[in-house]
Amino acid sequence: MRVLVTGAAGSVARQVLPALERRYEVRPVDLPDGDLSDLEAARRLTTGVDAVVHLAGNPQPAAGWESLHRPNIVALTNILAVAGRSRVVLASSVHAVGQYRLGGVDAQRPAAPCCSYGATKAFAEVAARAHSYQTGGTAICLRLGACTPTPPARQALELWLAPEDLQQLVIRALEAPARFAIVPGVSANTGSRWSTANTIGYRPTKDSAQYRNQVDDVPGWATCEGAAA
Numbered sequence: 087m088r089v090l091v092t093g094a095a096g097s098v099a100r101q102v103l104p105a106l107e108r109r110y111e112v113r114p115v116d117l118p119d120g121d122l123s124d125l126e127a128a129r130r131l132t133t134g135v136d137a138v139v140h141l142a143g144n145p146q147p148a149a150g151w152e153s154l155h156r157p158n159i160v161a162l163t164n165i166l167a168v169a170g171r172s173r174v175v176l177a178s179s180v181h182a183v184g185q186y187r188l189g190g191v192d193a194q195r196p197a198a199p200c201c202s203y204g205a206t207k208a209f210a211e212v213a214a215r216a217h218s219y220q221t222g223g224t225a226i227c228l229r230l231g232a233c234t235p236t237p238p239a240r241q242a243l244e245l246w247l248a249p250e251d252l253q254q255l256v257i258r259a260l261e262a263p264a265r266f267a268i269v270p271g272v273s274a275n276t277g278s279r280w281s282t283a284n285t286i287g288y289r290p291t292k293d294s295a296q297y298r299n300q301v302d303d304v305p306g307w308a309t310c311e312g313a314a315a
């Protein structure tokens with residue numbers, strides 16, 4: 087399978103690329119290869135691939151619309167516009183459902199973003215769903231939590247996605263026989279309110295509990311209370 091990975095210089099891509107490169111023919115691209123908010127650049131970069139793992143974007147939950155619009159809306163719609171029947175795997179976020187504070191949060195819950203950034207991810211999910219419906223192609227949205235080698239803060243314990251689980255998640259998203267899915271991107275964290283139930287066969291094996299005594303509260307770590315509390 088020929089797989090385009092956008093945002094390849096970014097922190098999520100760097101954790102997942104080694105596993106993808108062992109398994110597929112990977113084309114890693116980032117801004118020096120072309121700005122995806124330019125439709126022709128997006129078309130050129132996607133030519134000839136079977137799947138796109140779309141990780142390019144502005145990942146900052148505190149960002150305003152001005153800095154979100156091009157990377158998270160225009161680049162995303164360009165990727166969908168040129169994807170054709172290629173499978174699309176895209177990075178959504180727990181911030182797409184960041185308003186939910188109580189009870190279990192599973193991937194069937196409708197979007198309830200806690201910030202403009204989360205709203206761009208909610209848009210990405212519905213745009214991907216429309217794309218799949220219109221073209222018959224596959225689109226898988228990953229509601230990623232905190233993608234770091236170890237949990238970065240106490241508030242991140244329930245949202246942590248270990249690199250090994252991230253790798254498995256993206257591989258399942260590339261290979262599962264699904265048409266459209268929203269999938270939780272978190273590890274099997276003890277005490278988490280985030281459900282890992284999913285339809286693509288992702289089975290997380292890591293648990294942030296082993297780091298519980300090694301992390302502190304980091305004031306301001308997440309700007310969205312619902313996602314952090």
Ligand SMILES: NC(=O)c1ccc[n+]([C@@H]2O[C@H](COP(=O)([O-])OP(=O)(O)OC[C@H]3O[C@@H](n4cnc5c(N)ncnc54)[C@H](O)[C@@H]3O)[C@@H](O)[C@H]2O)c1
Nearest residue numbers: 093095096097098121122142143145157177179230232233
């Ligand atoms: N890091 C996390 O824990 C996390 C959690 C949830 C969701 N996400 C999402 O995962 C994706 C990757 O996040 P990250 O932390 O690796 O971000 P990052 O900022 O480290 O990497 C993003 C990359 O995208 C590239 N990029 C941005 N705009 C572009 C454009 N117009 N054209 C081409 N390339 C462009 C940047 O150059 C950068 O290298 C983002 O969509 C983010 O919203 C990340």
Ligand SMILES: O=C(O)[C@H]1O[C@@H](O)[C@H](O)[C@@H](O)[C@@H]1O
Nearest residue numbers: 145146179180181230231308
């Ligand atoms: O969950 C998310 O989308 C975001 O969570 C924040 O806490 C991270 O610092 C950021 O990089 C992520 O993109």
